[in-house]
Amino acid sequence: MKLAVVGGGSTYTPELIDGFARLRDTLPVSELVLIDPATERLDLIGPLARRIFARQGHHAVVTTTADLDAGVEGADAVLLQLRIGGQAARLRDETWPLECGCIGQETTGAGGLAKALRTVPVVLDIAERVRRANPQAWIIDFTNPVGIVTRALLQAGHKAVGLCNVAIGLQRKFAALLGLAPADVHLDHVGLNHLTWELGVRRGGPDGEDLLAGLLSAHGEAVAADLRLPRAVLDRLGVVPSYYLRYFYAHDEVVRELGAKPSRAAEVAAMEQELLALYADPALDEKPELLARRGGAFYSEAAVDLAAALLGDGRGRGGPVFQVVNVRNDGTLPFLPDDAVVEVQARVDRSGPVPLAVPRLDPLHAGLVAHVTAYEELALDAALRGGRERVFRALLAHPLVGQFDRAEGLTDRLLAHNKEHLAWA
Numbered sequence: 264m265k266l267a268v269v270g271g272g273s274t275y276t277p278e279l280i281d282g283f284a285r286l287r288d289t290l291p292v293s294e295l296v297l298i299d300p301a302t303e304r305l306d307l308i309g310p311l312a313r314r315i316f317a318r319q320g321h322h323a324v325v326t327t328t329a330d331l332d333a334g335v336e337g338a339d340a341v342l343l344q345l346r347i348g349g350q351a352a353r354l355r356d357e358t359w360p361l362e363c364g365c366i367g368q369e370t371t372g373a374g375g376l377a378k379a380l381r382t383v384p385v386v387l388d389i390a391e392r393v394r395r396a397n398p399q400a401w402i403i404d405f406t407n408p409v410g411i412v413t414r415a416l417l418q419a420g421h422k423a424v425g426l427c428n429v430a431i432g433l434q435r436k437f438a439a440l441l442g443l444a445p446a447d448v449h450l451d452h453v454g455l456n457h458l459t460w461e462l463g464v465r466r467g468g469p470d471g472e473d474l475l476a477g478l479l480s481a482h483g484e485a486v487a488a489d490l491r492l493p494r495a496v497l498d499r500l501g502v503v504p505s506y507y508l509r510y511f512y513a514h515d516e517v518v519r520e521l522g523a524k525p526s527r528a529a530e531v532a533a534m535e536q537e538l539l540a541l542y543a544d545p546a547l548d549e550k551p552e553l554l555a556r557r558g559g560a561f562y563s564e565a566a567v568d569l570a571a572a573l574l575g576d577g578r579g580r581g582g583p584v585f586q587v588v589n590v591r592n593d594g595t596l597p598f599l600p601d602d603a604v605v606e607v608q609a610r611v612d613r614s615g616p617v618p619l620a621v622p623r624l625d626p627l628h629a630g631l632v633a634h635v636t637a638y639e640e641l642a643l644d645a646a647l648r649g650g651r652e653r654v655f656r657a658l659l660a661h662p663l664v665g666q667f668d669r670a671e672g673l674t675d676r677l678l679a680h681n682k683e684h685l686a687w688a
Contacts, residue, residue: 264292264574267335269389270344270406271297271327272304274538274557277550279342280312282563284319290571297327298334305329307542314548335393340401340570343389343412347381348684350535354528359676361522363669368521369528370407370457371510372663373673376642376654379411380677381684383646386412390421401573403566404589410456411639413589414604415646424616425589425604426569427456429505431561436489437464440482441474449608452587453596453621453628454505456606458635460628461503462621469585469608469619475502500627511631514663531557572611585609590616598629603636634662649687651678 266283268276276297283292297312299305309327316323328334335341346353356374357367366372386406393400402423404413413425430452438445441464449471451463464478465471479486479497487494490506492513497503510517534557541551565586572584585608592603595618599605609616624632638660645653654677659670682688 265294265338267296267338267341269298272299272301274535279563281550284321286567290567292323294324296334318548335396342403343406345406350532355680357526363672383415410604428562430587431565457507459505584611
């Protein structure tokens with residue numbers, strides 16, 4: 264089995280390698296190719312990957328290349344983990360929206376739109392080259408904004424599934440609080456990427472006992488603290504929102520916080536330099552503890568489970584494989600267009616993900632989902648066709664913008680800060 268990782272020079276990559284090494288019985292990789300134009304990073308991460316595999320007794324061949332076409336040739340699955348513009352672009356995404364009184368964040372709001380505009384054309388080019396190399400290869404997208412990028416891939420006819428680590432992180436958290444194995448916790452996870460709610464926390468599988476009410480009663484303070492929301496908010500909602508909902512539920516408070524402290528991008532950039540220095544140590548043969556602070560917790564487990572289901576027999580460890588993924592809606596949420604991309608539990612096998620039926624969403628949640636879906640449609644149109652007016656329309660449609668003057672100011676700033684990445688600007 265050959266896997267290729269586009270963006271293999273990311274400081275995330277050792278997390279992924281660690282998962283491939285530990286979970287080799289689940290996903291028997293024989294060849295792994297790390298692809299990245301940043302060859303200086305590959306020169307650090309490639310040898311580290313080989314050392315991690317050797318430490319764990321994994322015999323896969325690890326190669327590195329800056330040649331995308333050569334790297335994806337013959338790959339059974341291609342994982343995308345790109346950041347067009349690097350941390351410098353992220354820093355800008357987190358900064359200029361604050362000048363208009365809006366959230367500065369790399370996937371949500373105006374910053375998320377900027378990232379989509381930079382990313383979608385690049386991903387579509389990569390996907391087309393993957394299709395030419397191997398039409399049967401699966402594309403697993405971990406590149407943000409995952410929902411918009413996955414929608415672009417699916418609309419272009421690619422065999423693609425979007426993946427995010429929010430759900431698996433909550434699953435692990437809830438399992439620890441409930442004293443259960445993670446595999447025994449099934450989430451009724453519904454919404455869009457970075458806009459989801461846990462409507463149920465079930466024991467064993469989709470038909471199991473719902474433990475959510477008891478979880479909130481016994482551990483509501485701990486859950487609320489992780490989400491940085493008041494406990495009373497969870498009690499009133501009766502469900503667990505993604506921590507990204509704080510940008511909507513406490514927008515003004517978050518804007519004040521972001522304006523008063525260094526950006527997350529600056530922290531991550533400094534952390535990446537520390538990580539790269541660690542990766543250069545020829546004695547290092549495991550992922551360093553510092554990587555846990557970089558983000559992407561449990562990404563490797565989620566990626567291994569998804570790739571194994573897509574490339575295997577779809578039965579995992581003796582039963583159906585259920586996983587939260589980003590997938591074409593096709594009636595799953597009946598109030599959304601069929602070609603929207605939703606983030607829900609799905610049954611996954613070699614034929615791809617099939618969303619499970621979901622409960623009717625409370626209008627409190629459904630209204631926001633419909634609103635953001637409309638924004639995502641306009642954002643994708645802007646990413647595919649360009650033009651200042653399309654960017655403006657997407658920003659005006661976003662529930663965190665929604666005012667004419669703000670949308671105008673944000674459009675000007677977005678274009679000024681991203682000209683080098685937008686061919687049409």
